[in-house]
Amino acid sequence: MNRRKVDLLDFIEETCRIMRGHGLFLVSSGRGGRPNAMTIGWGLLGTMWREPFFAVAVRRSRYTHGLIEESGEFTICLPGRGMERMLEFCGSRSGRDLDKFKELGITPVKGISVEAPFIGECPVHYECRVAYKVDVKEGQLDPSIEREIYPRGDFHTIYYGRILGVYAEEDAEDRLLS
């Protein structure tokens, strides 16, 4: 594996395209714990506080929420071709009940700039450290969005992850899920 550090903008269009299509993997692990991956279809990318940032939303009921609270880190991994079923699996099962990496036969690799692991089989990944977080609460959002997204009050925390590095394999462009 030749994974090189690339510019924030090199995969920004692809990242947003895949995110609103099949989704991306959000990977985290608590202090010393086993890794876990969930599937995300939402995220905001760009510059904030003079640094590159990737903001993700995690419901407070989710297993991943506890892991990010513990570790303060996460990675975002872009799926390769043929990983559609893995995205479905990670989006429908909870890491409380099973080890998704083992079930799927994918490889957790310790991050280059963070302790959080990334998925070795993913051609591109972002490494992030939480620098700010916001708990979305009742009565703050546009009411039509609140009704549609939070009918049961299961609100998100938005984690602002400072991007410490974007890493891509040599042949990443050919291997990414379209």
Place this chain on the structure above:
Amino acid sequence: MNRRKVDLLDFIEETCRIMRGHGLFLVSSGRGGRPNAMTIGWGLLGTMWREPFFAVAVRRSRYTHGLIEESGEFTICLPGRGMERMLEFCGSRSGRDLDKFKELGITPVKGISVEAPFIGECPVHYECRVAYKVDVKEGQLDPSIEREIYPRGDFHTIYYGRILGVYAEEDAEDRLLS
């Protein structure tokens, strides 16, 4: 002017590239008031709550802050070639003191999907309605960022603008500032 609605992803890379270079125009106007433009170098783009979003940070001391609070809308306008000095001007002067549109001889055009105006001379613009906002406060951010960005406690509000449309002129790609 042939301004057509384009896909969120069509100019995402260019938007982030210009944003971290010369900057973008953030345009707003209070209820019935005159338009104003400030220059921004920070912003987050992508999908949140199943919708396209552009999040921008505005210090609560700024003239623009009051305008967005009043109107709940803004546009983000991508500068064309030769607009570097306008970006410098809008980034260093306050709309409290002068009418920047008049000073610069640029044209406010009422938005297509919002009341907020855009700059007619800009080849691409985003039209946004605030759906969520967060007041950044003391003691919430990573301490090193807080020290560097807020030495005088002049905190930002982060406005999450739901993107109602991205509009581009036919020849936008050739005219954008690089």
